Amino acid sequence: MVAAASVGIAVATGFLHGVGVRSAPTAMLQVNPPGVAAPGAEVSAPMWASAPVRLVIPSIGVDSGLSELGLLPDGTMAVPATGLSAGWYTGAPTPGALGPAIIAGHVDWNGPGVFFELHTLAVGAEVDVTREDGSVAIFRVIQVGEYAWDAFPTVLVYGELNYAGLRLITCGGAFDATTGLYELNVVAFAELVGSRPRSR
């Protein structure tokens, strides 16, 4: 016999709040990157896990569906098969849920790619991710950095967070025509500041 007094549907209350206010550094080339800015006071409680289906960044005109990106056999993250559509990394939490969600996109592909303007993204800019369950996770950019490709900030990008974060990644800097590769990675770090429930 079940001894519980009552079981009901309850709205999850906020259980994680960021503390403090931090200033927002501008993008710059970093070889030994400092820590990512701590979450601001407006950070919102994490949402449930739900696969992302659409990414909108109004300030730089991004409106893209999202494919799934896994790990390649050599341990690197897969990249989207097309240039004009971004992808989300399935080895990280779904955007909106606790932890560092990761979305990657090409900077160019027979012309500008989906993240061609990512390096111009301003701190404070809004990033919206619509999820499979219809809800929308609303993020705000807290830092944009450029990192040499052989000094990729692994811990900053993949490291454990106690809030819902998002990393947008693309290539940047000079293109080396002899290797066919870019010299830098551009990473925009964002935090969850709100959500919109699924609309009927």
Place this chain on the structure above:
Amino acid sequence: MPLTTSRSPGRRARIRARWGLSSIVSAAILVMGSSGASAAGVPVPFNTAGGFVLLAGSGVTATGENTLNGDLGTFPATTLAGTGTITVNGSSSVGDRIAKRAQADAQDAYVNAAGQTPTTQVVADLGGQILGPGIYSQATPMLVTGMLTLDAAGDPNAVWVFQARSDLSVASGSSISLVNGAQSCNVLWQVAGSAELGAGASFNGAIIASSSVALATGTTLVGRAFALNGGVTLDANTITLPACVTAGVGGLRAGDGSTVRKAEQKGGLTLIGGVMGVGIAVLWSSYYVRRREGADA
């Protein structure tokens, strides 16, 4: 005892993704080789137990206000006792098929953790130590008094497996410090006896105890409290399911450089035009000279 629950059906999809990648990660770890005193641990799969922050065999006893950020399950007992409350931000499976399967998967995770080798023997209190990833085993009661630092040295995929062949005792006010990429989801405490976390402790990792798990007043846990056969005791605690990330190697090098290439091609055309211009000028001038010479004849 009041129990409030909210649903989270989406969590299971994410756990499947984590499980599917673990074999790739373990292969990568074997290829990269070991760093530090002990060979790196291998991620322990949780399967259907993946979404749970609390699993009890003989029931749950709660005092004060407790919050579970993840799923709660008890099997085979259905007892939820005590004067306290438990707010479950997740689903609640009390004595049902889901909890039964989760307990079976938790048992498999326990066996997996207990069997990992090679091990480094722990001889002293873990408090005050700094440990790299590895498999740490102790036949006498395992103690954490003070702060234990787990240093991943920049590898977010680093795994720690603690094999407590007896009991696990965490003193009041003790804590785990995760540095340089260490993730709570990659820390596992396999306890053959019972696990006790002292009051006000701040602990990390999945605790899977064959007997019982007791969290004293005000302790917080980022991880899991699984008691396979015994009960779980709560006292004004918060248990949060950690997000788990499988880190990729390196960054992105993609993009085809077409935007840059187009600019280079424009420059190339200009260069070719210049060469052609010079060539024409040379031809014309030599023609002009010949004509001039011819004209004199």
